Amino acid sequence: MKDSGKKCTETGRYDCIKLENQLCFPLYVCSKEIVRRYKPFLDELELTYTQYIAMMALWEHETMNVRQLGECLYLDSGTLTPVLKTLEGKGYVQRKRCETDERSVIVAVTEAGMELREKAVTIPPRMGACVNITQEDAVELARILKKIIAGVTNGADA
Amino acid sequence: MKDSGKKCTETGRYDCIKLENQLCFPLYVCSKEIVRRYKPFLDELELTYTQYIAMMALWEHETMNVRQLGECLYLDSGTLTPVLKTLEGKGYVQRKRCETDERSVIVAVTEAGMELREKAVTIPPRMGACVNITQEDAVELARILKKIIAGVTNGADA
């Protein structure tokens, strides 16, 4: 349906670099737009999206060092250090050097951090109501994304 | 294995704010990781990802004002102005005020910008070889993402 016969939707030498033919671009846009949709809800907790996912990881694990948190969130210390300092400033986490290995910094959720969780549980259902997607599509999307992430983050070189 | 009556994959009060149950999070990670994968290829052209998608839009349209480009890329002037100034500095685009409406800034691809396109066409096929995804999944993914974007960017309030 789309090559050298020159139909209505014809194929050109530059088709592969058209925005509409990229997969990365809707991925990039979708990610940004969803995060933007979170903003009003996250504003209630005075958290940014990055702070929110960091808290999510910490609510589950209670305590992690920066490296582990980074593996969990796919972020490095260059991003996490300022985020964690901000969260510490807000009183939601505590940072301290590991006693048995002074290189590591242990991040632990505080009492106030655990209380924040109570407010946070209201966010996913409200977000869900905002995003126009069927249950089947959500499952499909999650499956495909996880497959891509697994392939891309391993040494899956060309 | 960890609370009330419950099976193996049991349901807890806080399940909805676990990282693994979010759809936004793999979307965010996938987008970032794919962009990271582009970097070695984009480095050859000395373009960032944002500069690359801006050039993609401009290669197709030759000339656009900042507002149109922003609608196309889902970016505002606060992001685009510095990106376009950088691209102008590299000699790939020219920026000038519209003569009939001095509020608008017209962005036009230069000769050098069009030549860059020749190098850029090699990127998508090489990226495709890097990303571990079947043709069917790619089609599915594109379909779902476009649906979400359409729903989220319109006033699809809860």
Added chain:
DNA sequence: ACAAGTTAAATTGTGTACAATTAAATTGCA
């Protein structure tokens, strides 16, 4: 014609992202 409202881009300020480097602590091995 003109004040009021609107639109367009730029600017300002905050917060990521990430590569590259640095500094300190720990490990491994000759």
Added chain:
DNA sequence: TGCAATTTAATTGTACACAATTTAACTTGT
């Protein structure tokens, strides 16, 4: 043991991304 490699966070520098504000130019209603 002793020191070179490695690991861990933090720092530095560049580049977005976006909300909010500003400035200038245009449009509209009267």
